[in-house]
Amino acid sequence: MGKPTGFMDYSRQTAEAAAPRERIKNFNEFHIPLSKEEQQIQAARCMACGVPFCQSGMELMGMTSGCPLHNLVPEWNDLVYTGNWEQAYNRLAKTNNFPEFTSRVCPALCEAACTCGHYGDAVSVKENEHGIIENAYEQGFARPKPPKVRTGKKVAVIGSGPAGLAAADQLNKRGHQVTVYEREDRIGGLLMYGIPNMKLEKHVIDRKVNIMREEGVEFITGANVGKDVKTAKLLKEYDRIILACGAKNPRDIKAPGRDAKGIYFAVDFLSATTKSLLDSDLRDNKYISAKGKKVVIIGGGDTGNDCVGTSIRHGASSVTQLEMMPKAPDQRADNNPWPQWPKVCKTDYGQEEAIALFGHDPRMYQTTVKEFLKDKNGKLCGLITVKLENRQDEKTGRMVMAEAPGSEQKLEADLVLIAAGFLGTEKYVADAFGIALNERTNVKTEPESYETNVKHVFAAGDMRRGQSLVVWAIREGREVARAVDESLMGYTNLGA
Template sequence: MGKPTGFMEYQRQGNPSQSPLERIKHYNEFHPRLSREDRRRQGARCMECGVPFCQSGAVLNGMVSGCPLHNLIPEWNDLVYTGNFSHALERLLKTNNFPEFTGRVCPALCEAACTCGLHGDPVTVKDNELGIIEDAWTRGLVSPRPPRSRTGKRVAVVGSGPAGLACADQLNRRGHSVTVFEREDRPGGLLMYGIPNMKLEKNIVQRRLDKMTAEGVEFRTGVDVGKGMSAQELTAQFDAVVLCCGATQPRDLSVPGRDLDGVWFAVDFLKETTRSLLSHQLAPGTYPSAQDKQVVIVGGGDTGNDCVGTCIRHGCASVTQLEMMPKAPDRRTEQNPWPEWPRVCKTDYGQEESIALFGHDPRVYETTVSRLLGDQEGKLTAVETVRLGPDHQPIAGTEEVLECQLLLIAAGFLGAQAYVPQAFGVELTPRSTMVTQEGSYATGIPGVFAAGDGRRGQSLVVWAIREGREAARDVDQYLMGYTNL
C-alpha cells in the first residue's frame, strides 16, 4: 500500500466546483481538477484493504456495492500516491475502456463501498480515476494502437452508446473488423446526446471516437437498423451482430391533456438541446427552449436533475421537480449499513443551481401529475398535481394547480424500442428487454448477441461498459472457438 497513515493525515479533497451562479452562465464542465501533488495525497488515503469492497461489484440487499467493472482501485491508488501515473494508467485500462466517461458521470459505487467511508470520508476514487486518464491524454500516452493483424471476421454493432463502444473496442483490439451503426447524426449514443454537456463535454466523447476510428473501427451514422437497413442485410454482410440499442423507450404519462403542445420526453428535450448546442450554438428556434417559461419536471432521478440544470441555463422563469417517492433520509439508517449503497437524499448539481437561483429546492415529494390544462390553441398552460399516499394512490382533496408552459417527462425507461430486436427475431421480456441465453449474451438467433441497457434495462454507464466487454468475449468465442479477451 501507499502510505499506511494517509487516511489519518489527509482529509478528503474532491475536485473543486465552480459556484452555481457562475456555472449556469455556460454549458461547459465546471469541475477543475486538482494538481498532481494534491492528487497524490488523495491516493495516499487508500488503505489497500485486505477485502477491497470498492472493487467488488457485489449485490447487497438488492443494490450493487462497489465497481461493476472490478477496477483495480487499490493498485492504481497506490501508484497515484507514488507518482507512477503511467503504470496507474495501465492498471486502469486493464478493466475500463473509457475511464474519462466513468470518471465524469458514474455515481461512484466504488466510493460508497470504500472502507474509509465506514467512519469518515471515502477515498476520492472517481476523481483519482479521472485524474489518471486525463493526465495520460495530456501527456500523449493515449494514442491509436491498431491491431497488428486481422482475423478476417466482420462484426456489426448496432448502437454506439457505452455498451456498443466498449464491445466494438474490445472486438477491434482482438483483430475483428468492426462496423458500428448509429441512427443519429453523430455516434456516441447517450454519451453524445443523453448526458448534458455540463457533465460530459462532447469533445471528450469525440476524442475517444477519433481514437477508435484511427484504430480501424468504422462508424456509420444515420443508419436506422430495422427500418432504414434490414436485419437480413446486416446478417448477410457480417459474421456476427451485437444489438446495443439501449433502453430508449420512455415511460409516458397517461393523463388528460397529454397531447397538449408543450409536453416533451426529457430525453428528447436534452437531445435537442445538445444537438443545437453542437450544430447551431443554441440559435433561437433550433431547440425546445425553456426561456421565460414555468417548467414542471416529472421524475426525480438523474435525468430529471439534468433537465433542471438545462432549463436553468435556458433561462426558465421557474422549475419544479415532482417525485412520486418520499424524501430519502439525509443519513444512512440502521437498516442501510455500510457497505450497502447509501439510500440517502442526494442534492445534485441541478438542484444546487435551483436553490442558488430561486432560493428553494425544486423537488416536491410524494406528488404526481393528475391532468394537464391548456388554452384554446392547444398549448399547455398549467398542470394539476395530486399528493400520493403510502400506497402510491392519489389522496382526494390534495389537488393543486401549477402554472406551466413546459412539462418534461423524466419518469425512466421501459426497455428497448421493439422494432430493432423484432427485426432480428429476438425475444423480448415483459419489461421490453432483449432475452439472451442464461449466462451468455447470445440471443436465440445464431450469430446475434445483445448487451447494454437494451438487455439489462435502464442502468449506469459503468454497467453498459461491463456488458459491452462481456458480450465481446462471447462474440469472440463464437467466431474463433476460443477467446483471449
C-alpha cells in the first residue's frame, strides 16, 4: 500500500482549475496538474483495501460502483508513492488502453467507490492516473511497441470511438492486421467531435492514434461504411468485422413548433464547433453560433453541461438549462449508501462558468418544453415551459413525472439545443450488414456475447449496449477483441 497513515496525514488535493472568467476566453483545457512530488503524496493516501471497491466495476441498484476496467488502482497508487513511475504505467496500461482519455473525461467511478470517501475525501485516483500517463509520454514509456509476430489475419473495425480504438489496439497487439474505418475526417468518434476541446484537447487523441499507426494499425477516414463503402467488399476482404459505430440517434423533443428555425441537436452543435475550431480557429464560421443569443438547453447531463460551456465561450447573452428531474440532494441520502454511485447534485464546469458570468445557476429543475414559439418568419423566438411533478400513474401504479396544472411559463429563446440523450444505432449501418437490432434499437447479440446474427460480424460499445461512458466503451472494445481473437485462433491470451 501507500503510506500506512497517508489517508490521515495528507488531505486530498487535485489539480487547480483556472478561474471561470479566465478559462471561458478560449477552448483550452484549464486544469493545472500537480507536480510529481505532490502526486506522490496523493498516492500515499491509498490504503490498499482488502476489498478494493475502486476497481470492482460491479452493479449496485442499477448503477456501476468502481471501475468497469478493473484498473489495478491500489497497485499503481503504491508504485507512484514509491516513485516507480514506469512500473506504475505498466500496471495501468495492463487494463486501460487509453488512460489519457479516461483521466480527463471519466466521471471517476473509482473515486466514488473509494473506501476513504466513505467517511472523508476519496483518494485522487483520476488525478494519479493522469500523472502516470502524462509522465509515461514525457519519459518515453508509452512509445510505440509494434508486435513482433503477425498472424496473417485481417480485421476491420468500423468506427473510431473508444470502443473501436480499444478493439483495434488489442487485436493489433495480438498480431492481427487491423484497419479502422471512420466516416468523419478525423479519428476519434465522439472523443473527437462529441467532447469539447476544454475537456479533451484533440492533440491528446492524435498523439495516441499516431502511436497506434506506428504500431501497425491502418486508419481510413472519410469512409462511410454502408453508404460509400460496400459491406460485401469488407466481408470478402476481412476475416472478421467489428461494428463500433456508437449510438448517435439523438432523442428528439416532440412539441408544437418543433420546426422553428433555431433548434438543433446538441451533438450537431458541439461537433460543428469542434470541427471549425480545429479547421480554422472558428474563423470559417462553419458552426452554429450562440454569440449574442438567448440559449436554452434541454437536458441536464454531461452533454447539456458541455453545451452550457460552449455557448458561453461563443458569447451567449444568456444560458438556461432545463432538467426534467428534481434537483438531487447535496449529500448522500440514507437510501443511497456507499459504495453505490452517489446520487448527489453536481455543479460541473459549464454551470460554474454560468454562475460566475450571469450570477445564478442556469438549471431549471422539474421543467420541460410544452411548445416552441416562432415568429412570422418561422424563426424561434421563445418557448412555453411547464413544471413537472412526481405522480402515480392510474393505469400502471408507477410513479411518473407529469405536468403540474397551471405551471406554464414563457421563456425567451433564439437558440435551443436538445441534449436529451441518444436512442440507439443508426439503422443504415445495421441494414447494410443485415444485423438484427433489439427493442432498444441497439445491435442484438446473445447475452455475454459480442457476435451478431451475421457470421464473423461482431459489435461493441454504445452500438451494442446503448449510450454509456467512455470507460464502458473501452471495456467493450477489449472484450470484443477477446471474442474476435478466440474466433480467429481458437484461443485467446488477450486480457479482458
